[in-house]
Amino acid sequence: MKVRGQWNLILGLFFALLVAVFAVANVSSVTVHYLLGVSEIPLIIVIVGSALLGGLVVGMLGIFRQYKLQWQLKKLEKELTQTKSQLSQYQEKDLSPISITESTEQKEDQLAESTRSEETEKKTP
Known part of the structure; x- marks a missing residue:
């Protein structure tokens, strides 16, 4: 598990470096059309902002999944405790x-x- 975390970190840093190089290579201004308006901003801000927003969404989904797994674990531990209790009651009654x-x-x-x-x-x- 420790090695997998290291590979994830290395891949994350590589992706961040790739996005940074790509963003620096594209510094010209672009027109961005919003729902309520239009603005001219540098492409580097669009690229970095999109990457950060994507990372935020993936991180939030990961946190949600982690909480869901913790909830399932607590539920299963409770069920295991109840089953062990029932088993001991059966054994007491032969x-x-x-x-x-x-x-x-x-x-x-x-x-x-x-x-x-x-x-x-x-x-x-």
Whole structure:
């Protein structure tokens, strides 16, 4: 995980350098049309502003995802605690889930046996 973070930092710095070089190479003024008006600003400001705005949006989405994952983790930890509590209650009552499963399987076998016997009775004239 540590190496991945270092690669992300290196790629981020490389991208920032690339944007800076591209922005410095384009210093001429351009006309920008807003919803409510028009203005003349240097292209370098448009490029850097767009890159910063894009970084801000990506960062906010990352923070949102992080909070969502933390919420899911808390929910799952709570569910795990409840499940462990239920398991300990079963063990105290000597009703382990294994014995419940075994009795369920026995009932299913009995049901299958009775179904087979009913089918053979129907076939026998």
